[in-house]
């Protein structure tokens with residue numbers, strides 16, 4: 231039985247990486263998907279085709295649409311929700327996936343870069359959640375799953391707005407979950423580790439740099455977008471009906487304090 235049969239889902243930033251994998255996996259599991267893109271309508275259209283093909287292969291009848299919007303812009307978010315509700319009829323699940331990062335020593339970071347990263351990663355996620363919750367309250371429930379990061383709990387020097395945005399996402403997830411738990415609305419997050427996607431272009435195609443990254447991961451390898459999409463599918467589905475306010479880390483053990491694999495701190 232497909233996990234997401236008949237559900238209508240909006241995925242932000244779904245024209246690449248993890249968002250793309252979520253759109254394809256969800257369609258395969260029977261969901262109609264609204265694929266949000268910021269720039270690059272062509273890539274979003276290509277994801278739509280892949281989602282439709284995956285659904286067809288799995289014998290699922292679904293709708294797939296693309297919808298442009300910058301999640302840092304409130305007016306564009308409102309318009310996106312209007313379009314999605316018009317085209318899909320209603321919404322069952324919001325996936326807050328859009329995210330950006332940019333390295334800079336904190337003492338050299340510009341205010342504009344700080345604001346932009348916070349506006350996309352955290353403020354944008356909240357504004358989308360607010361629109362979804364308004365709709366969910368009118369129809370008796372719904373699900374939000376946020377794309378957080380291991381940097382929700384692990385500091386990331388030279389990426390301070392990214393770290394703050396993901397730390398904030400943890401509290402946003404918990405707070406919204408508690409606020410709306412008795413209204414049939416569940417709010418959870420996924421915390422990926424190092425995943426092979428365009429955001430990590432700096433190391434994925436450079437064997438030396440990739441080896442360095444993977445040497446820190448207890449499972450010894452980076453993860454795939456499909457492995458992350460599977461966790462989103464679980465949290466979006468009724469299989470997780472009693473889970474709210476949680477972050478599930480899918481990180482190959484990165485959150486397990488890998489430096490403590492050997493008992494250096496006890497001198498053995």
Ligand code: NAD
Pocket residue numbers: 242243244245246247248249267268269299300301302327328329330350377378379380421422423424425426427428429430
């Ligand atoms: P990605 O760069 O492929 O995806 C980011 C997506 O966000 C893109 O589709 C981009 O178009 C979209 N986006 C950027 N600015 C936007 C805006 N203003 N409005 C709407 N959409 C916008 O990289 P990814 O790895 O797939 O990242 C997806 C999410 O996963 C991000 O939130 C990221 O922080 C999180 N994440 C990724 C990793 C990883 O290792 N790849 C690890 C932890 C968390």
